[in-house]
Amino acid sequence: ESILNAQVGDVDSKIYRKHAEQIETELQELEKEIIGEKGLIEKKLTAYDKLLTTYPWLQDERKKFMYTMPDKNKQKNDYISWKTEWAKIFFDYARFAILHIIYIREFNSQKPFSDFTNREQYIIEIAEELINLKQAKWISKKKEKLRIYWKTLDVWSDEIYRWAYDNGKLEPVMIFELREAKDKDFSNLPIEDLEAIFKLLAKNRRAKVLKLDNGQLALKIKLE
Structure with a gap:
């Protein structure tokens, strides 16, 4: 009888372990699904999706007229209102998409701008x-590329200084290191802006700019 009980106990133990392993496997699969769903949600949240939360009228059928520009001579007030509203949307789109340089031809195909009746114009x-609002400037004579400033260079300089300080970057910071900080919005700033920010930090006595043998600039921050 004791042998039989031992065998039964051994069988119960094996069944329990198998059941526990099965539950653990199911939990791991469920966790993967949840993570996958979260990732999918984040991936789907495009700049356009973010715009819709701020400007829900973009999908309102009753606002279709906003995709046609009013006559600037015959409907001056409507034209000014139209231009002001779309400037906000353009600005926010660049901010949500983390775009510093806008290529007009590519922008033509991006919603909501692709719904314009005369996109390029x-x-x-x-x-x-x-x-006119000093939030952008043309960087090509043919008006094909636009530099848009959704943060000033002063604000960017504060962020770069704080990033370097918080990460213990006491040695000279190279531009490629800023490029590698992919989770930071300044990582894809134009090279001209990064160099201007370096000089701005030096001017404000928060850092020293070093010129390397290859002609590139590096930044050595000063502790505050």
């Missing part, structure tokens, strides 16, 4: 409004 009109 309207986008240039909106870009000119941002330039």
Whole structure:
């Protein structure tokens, strides 16, 4: 009888372990599914999706008229309102998409701008409004590329200094190190802006700019 009980106990133990392993496997699969769903949600949250939360009228059928620019001579007030609203949307799109340089031809195919009745003309009109607001500038004579400033160089300089300080970057910081900080919005700033930010930090006595043998600049921060 004791042998039989031992065998039964051994069988129960094996069944329990198998059941526990099965539950653990199912939990791991469930966790993968949850993580996968979260990743999918994050991946689907595009700049356009973010725009819709701020400007829900973009999908409102009753607002279709906003995709046609009012006549600037005959409907001056409507034109000004239209241009002002779309300048905000353009600005926020660049901010949500973390774009510093806008290529007009590529922008034509991005929603909501792809729904314009005259895409290229309207986008240039909106870009000119941002330039008037000192939030952008043309960087090509043919108006094919636009530099948009959704943060000032002063703000970027603060962020770069804080990043270097928090990460213990007491040795000279190379531009490629900023490029490798992929989780930071400044990682894809144009090289000209990064060099200007280095000089700005030096001017404010928060860092020293070093010129390397290859002609590139490096930044050595000063502790505050």
